[in-house]
Amino acid sequence: MVELAINQGLSEIGGGSTERFRAVREMDPNFPRPGAFIEAYVQKGQFADALAELGKWHTYSNAQWYWSYLAYVCGRSGQQAQAQRALARLEHFARHSQSDLPLPLLVAYVGTDRKDEVIALLQKAYSEHSNSVVTLNVEPHYDPLRGDSRFQDLLQRVGLADSNTNGKSTSKP
Numbered sequence: 635m636v637e638l639a640i641n642q643g644l645s646e647i648g649g650g651s652t653e654r655f656r657a658v659r660e661m662d663p664n665f666p667r668p669g670a671f672i673e674a675y676v677q678k679g680q681f682a683d684a685l686a687e688l689g690k691w692h693t694y695s696n697a698q699w700y701w702s703y704l705a706y707v708c709g710r711s712g713q714q715a716q717a718q719r720a721l722a723r724l725e726h727f728a729r730h731s732q733s734d735l736p737l738p739l740l741v742a743y744v745g746t747d748r749k750d751e752v753i754a755l756l757q758k759a760y761s762e763h764s765n766s767v768v769t770l771n772v773e774p775h776y777d778p779l780r781g782d783s784r785f786q787d788l789l790q791r792v793g794l795a796d797s798n799t800n801g802k803s804t805s806k807p
Contacts, residue, residue: 673774681711702738706745753784
């Protein structure tokens with residue numbers, strides 16, 4: 635039920651998604667994908683709400699995703715200095731971490747308009763048969779890349795190209 639609400643929320647970004655996500659939070663206060671809330675606020679241009687949600691998230695999430703979404707939200711809202719500081723913290727974390735950080739880096743790079751780095755990471759993920767490419771056509775944080783021919787080529791190679799897309803994320807029930 636919660637996953638259905640999330641999928642519906644992602645497919646309705648800009649509509650009633652924030653209300654749907656609030657209902658999910660009420661059903662499950664420990665909701666495992668809090669980034670979906672942040673995505674919804676960013677897509678609606680409600681950056682203060684996205685940062686407030688991120689502030690709540692910081693108390694129970696790991697550092698890599700906190701810095702990733704902070705870079706993303708600040709970058710998308712035009713707060714470039716803050717976005718670059720958050721990205722620097724994430725990159726420092728990535729250099730000193732034993733874990734693989736491509737997804738947090740992807741989100742941060744999209745937010746800070748580093749399209750070349752995003753495309754390079756996605757192409758690497760594709761060549762390594764990573765499951766991180768299976769949601770390219772539904773994750774709203776990739777919306778700024780949808781007009782890039784390299785992104786469209788990658789969607790085609792992954793088998794996710796949809797001739798009916800209008801530059802926004804889509805969801806396939």
